Amino acid sequence: MDELPPLSGSESEIERARRLPLQRETRKDAARIRSACAIALHMHQPLLPGGGDQLRTAQLISNLQYMREHPEAPDSHNASVYQHCYRRIGEFIAELVEEGREPRVMLDYSGTLFEGLRRMGVVDVFEQLRRVTCRGPYRHAVEWLGSAWGHAVAPSTPVLDYRRHVLAWQQHFAQLFGLEALNHVRGFSPAEMALPNQPDVAYEFVKTLRDAGYEWLLVQEHTVELLGTGGVPAHPHLPHRLVCKSSSGQSAEIIAIIKTQGSDTKLVGQMQPYYEAKGLARVNALGPSVPQLVTQIADGENGGVMMNEFPSKYFQVVREASGSDTLLLNVSEYLELLGSLGVDFARLPELQPRGQQRIWDRIAPGAGAERLRAVLAELEREGGGFHMDGGSWTNDISWVKGYEGLLDDMQRASALFHEKVTLAGVPASERRHQNALFHLLCSQTSCYRYWGQGRWTEYGQEICRRTSEILRCDF
Numbered sequence: 001m002d003e004l005p006p007l008s009g010s011e012s013e014i015e016r017a018r019r020l021p022l023q024r025e026t027r028k029d030a031a032r033i034r035s036a037c038a039i040a041l042h043m044h045q046p047l048l049p050g051g052g053d054q055l056r057t058a059q060l061i062s063n064l065q066y067m068r069e070h071p072e073a074p075d076s077h078n079a080s081v082y083q084h085c086y087r088r089i090g091e092f093i094a095e096l097v098e099e100g101r102e103p104r105v106m107l108d109y110s111g112t113l114f115e116g117l118r119r120m121g122v123v124d125v126f127e128q129l130r131r132v133t134c135r136g137p138y139r140h141a142v143e144w145l146g147s148a149w150g151h152a153v154a155p156s157t158p159v160l161d162y163r164r165h166v167l168a169w170q171q172h173f174a175q176l177f178g179l180e181a182l183n184h185v186r187g188f189s190p191a192e193m194a195l196p197n198q199p200d201v202a203y204e205f206v207k208t209l210r211d212a213g214y215e216w217l218l219v220q221e222h223t224v225e226l227l228g229t230g231g232v233p234a235h236p237h238l239p240h241r242l243v244c245k246s247s248s249g250q251s252a253e254i255i256a257i258i259k260t261q262g263s264d265t266k267l268v269g270q271m272q273p274y275y276e277a278k279g280l281a282r283v284n285a286l287g288p289s290v291p292q293l294v295t296q297i298a299d300g301e302n303g304g305v306m307m308n309e310f311p312s313k314y315f316q317v318v319r320e321a322s323g324s325d326t327l328l329l330n331v332s333e334y335l336e337l338l339g340s341l342g343v344d345f346a347r348l349p350e351l352q353p354r355g356q357q358r359i360w361d362r363i364a365p366g367a368g369a370e371r372l373r374a375v376l377a378e379l380e381r382e383g384g385g386f387h388m389d390g391g392s393w394t395n396d397i398s399w400v401k402g403y404e405g406l407l408d409d410m411q412r413a414s415a416l417f418h419e420k421v422t423l424a425g426v427p428a429s430e431r432r433h434q435n436a437l438f439h440l441l442c443s444q445t446s447c448y449r450y451w452g453q454g455r456w457t458e459y460g461q462e463i464c465r466r467t468s469e470i471l472r473c474d475f
Contacts, residue, residue, distance in 0.1 A: 005115045006175045007149065007168035007437050009429035014170050017179040018213035022186075025140070026340045027333070033291045034325040035280040036334060037273040038257075040106035040189060040218070041300030043086055044151050045113045046447040048459045055462050060442065062116020078307070083122060085301035086113070090128030092311065093141045096318050103141045103318045104328035108189040108297065111149030111169045112445060114176060126176065133177045143330035144181075145189040146170065146214055150441035153399045155196040155390025156407065157444050158414040159204040160422070165441055166212050186215045186332045189297065192446050193220040193259065193393040197353035199365070199372060201390075203246035206254050216255035216331060217242060218297060219351075223391030224256065227350035230357030234349075235285045236260050237292035239335065241348045249366025256351055257331050259295050268298035269305030271317040278326045288342045293334050354391055403449045406457055409464035410444055416468055420475040432474045439467040 027033075050066035051059030067079040089105060096103040107129075117125055132142040148154070148165035149172060157165070166188075174182040188209050196202040209217060221236055227243055242256035261267060273294040282289045300306060321328050329337070339345070362375050379386045389400045400407065417440050420426070426433045448460025 004431070004434050004438055005111070005118070006171050006434075007111075007441065008164075008171065008434055009427075010171050010174070011167060011428065013179070014167070014174060014182070015213075017174070017183055018170075020183055022183055024332075024336055026336045030337050030340050032325055033327055033337070034282055035277040035291045035294075036327045036329040037277040037294040037296075038104070038106060038329055038331050038334065039268050039271070039273055040108055040145060040295075040297035041089065041268070042108045042189065042297055043113055043300045044110040044191075045082070045116050046151065046445045046459075047112045047116055047442050049462050049466075055458065056465075060463070062113070062120060063447075064116055065120050081307050082301045083125065085307065086117065086122075087125040087128045088311070089142070089300075090131045090138075092314065093132045093138050096315065097138050097141060099319075100322075101318050102322040102327065103314075104143075104330050104333070105141065105314075106143045106145055106187070106189075106297075106330050107300075108145040108147055110147055110151040110191070111165075111172050112151060112442065114172055130177060133181050135180070139184075143187065143332055144173070144185045145187045145218070146173075146185050146209075146212070147189055148191050150443075150445050151191040151447070152441070152444040153192055153194045153390075153392070153446045153449065154190050154205050155194055155198070155201060155388075156399050158411065159201060159208075160418065161414050161440065161444060162205065163208045163211075164437065165444070166208055168437070168441060170212065186213075187218065187257070188214045188216070189218045192399070193218070193223070193297075194390055194399065194446075195219055195223040195353055195392075196390045197223075197355045198376075198388040198390070199244070199356060199359060200246050200248075200369065202244040202353050202356075203250060203252050206242065206244045206252040207250075209254055210252060214254065216257055216335065218259055218295070218331075219256045220391060220393050221258050221260050222395065223354050224258070224351040225354045225357060227352040228357075233258065233351065235283065235292070237280065237294055238283070238285055238290070239338070239345070239348055240351045241345075242351045242353075244352065245360075245365035247365070247367060247369045247372040251365070253350075255335065255345060255348070257293070257295050259297055261296070265298040265303045265306045267296050269303070269310040269313065271310075271313045272296075274317045274321060274326070274328065286338070286343045286348065290338055290341055290343060293329065293331070295331065355386060355388070358386060397450065399446065399449050402453065403457070406448060406460050406464070409461050413440055413443060413464045413467040413471070416471045420471045424475065426475065432470075436467065436470050436474065439463060439470055443467050 049058040149168035443463040
């Protein structure tokens with residue numbers, strides 16, 4: 001790569017590759033599997049203006065690099081540990097497969113992490129990841145999950161920009177690991193487990209994923225409800241269909257895999273999903289008797305449990321589970337297994353984003369955007385905790401309240417990009433398009449809306465300023 005990551009210009013090539021038939025292998029031992037668990041490791045580092053003393057001129061570098069160069073900064077002593085965590089899964093999988101075991105793990109790496117590691121020249125991480133991503137004896141054990149390139153929060157990111165994040169991640173991943181590897185990426189993991197609940201935004205979110213070729217989506221259990229009743233899913237360890245309807249009457253759906261419980265790294269670090277799965281039996285809720293799947297995702301590098309306890313516990317569980325009736329399975333493999341058992345995916349129970357039932361109790365999909373706005377205003381006035389900010393892995397953090405200034409800057413930069421680039425028809429292969437897009441997507445990273453007002457918010461606003469300046473000067 002040159003100094004910019006490949007975020008645009010290969011859309012048609014990616015689309016053609018995603019349409020190629022995928023060779024899938026279905027397990028021959030479906031009848032003996034009583035239950036299973038799936039774990040995903042989420043890895044992310046933002047890019048920030050930290051390569052210099054002056055905020056307005058500092059180079060965009062990885063937060064990991066900033067930690068290395070500023071040993072006095074909080075948590076900087078963990079920089080080398082983080083880097084090892086990004087690499088080590090390749091080593092773990094190879095060792096366990098060579099033992100004759102059945103390891104499984106799903107990986108979710110943000111685009112800004114990929115780019116930050118590249119800028120640091122971290123070759124060993126990519127070598128180990130290619131080992132388990134490209135064709136070879138270890139790939140069957142690892143499933144990559146698609147992501148928003150800049151780790152953007154879907155409910156409060158402009159819908160066109162979110163589509164750009166999704167497509168940019170695919171192009172970056174293909175550049176790193178190849179189109180053939182990208183074609184195996186069938187599931188999607190939204191940053192912060194954020195699911196839009198505003199009907200038109202939710203519809204566009206799911207449509208974006210389906211247009212990009214994704215077959216299933218990971219959702220947090222408290223961000224969804226049963227369509228038609230607003231109730232809680234009776235079988236959270238079985239797949240559902242997430243159905244999102246718009247104010248214009250359009251509908252988009254995708255298979256939803258429910259991640260239960262909160263985002264506590266101890267759950268994955270101590271492999272608790274496996275022990276929960278051991279207590280489950282097969283059920284007939286989908287027609288045929290099928291095993292249930294306990295699914296969990298957590299930061300793969302963050303916290304002492306993941307840094308220190310996860311490796312030995314993962315090895316222990318893989319060795320115990322291999323050959324047993326409670327297995328580690330990746331989600332796409334599990335869905336293939338259900339298909340082989342006769343599950344009709346078109347008849348899965350239907351979900352919708354949480355809070356939408358209160359809307360559809362008053363209007364029908366297709367009532368129009370103006371009527372939807374009026375109903376949303378009514379419901380917000382009535383209170384009862386109603387909001388259209390979406391849901392995420394936690395109920396304690398808002399991605400909107402307190403960040404109005406940064407969100408305004410993001411909206412202005414987004415509108416300017418639309419005016420200067422999209423409407424003007426600037427080719428996606430042009431360097432000035434790619435440079436503006438790179439800065440736009442970097443500016444929407446969730447980290448700038450996590451720590452409250454302060455240094456991190458200033459980082460986000462500075463990247464927004466740079467984005468707008470590029471758009472005004474170069475176009």
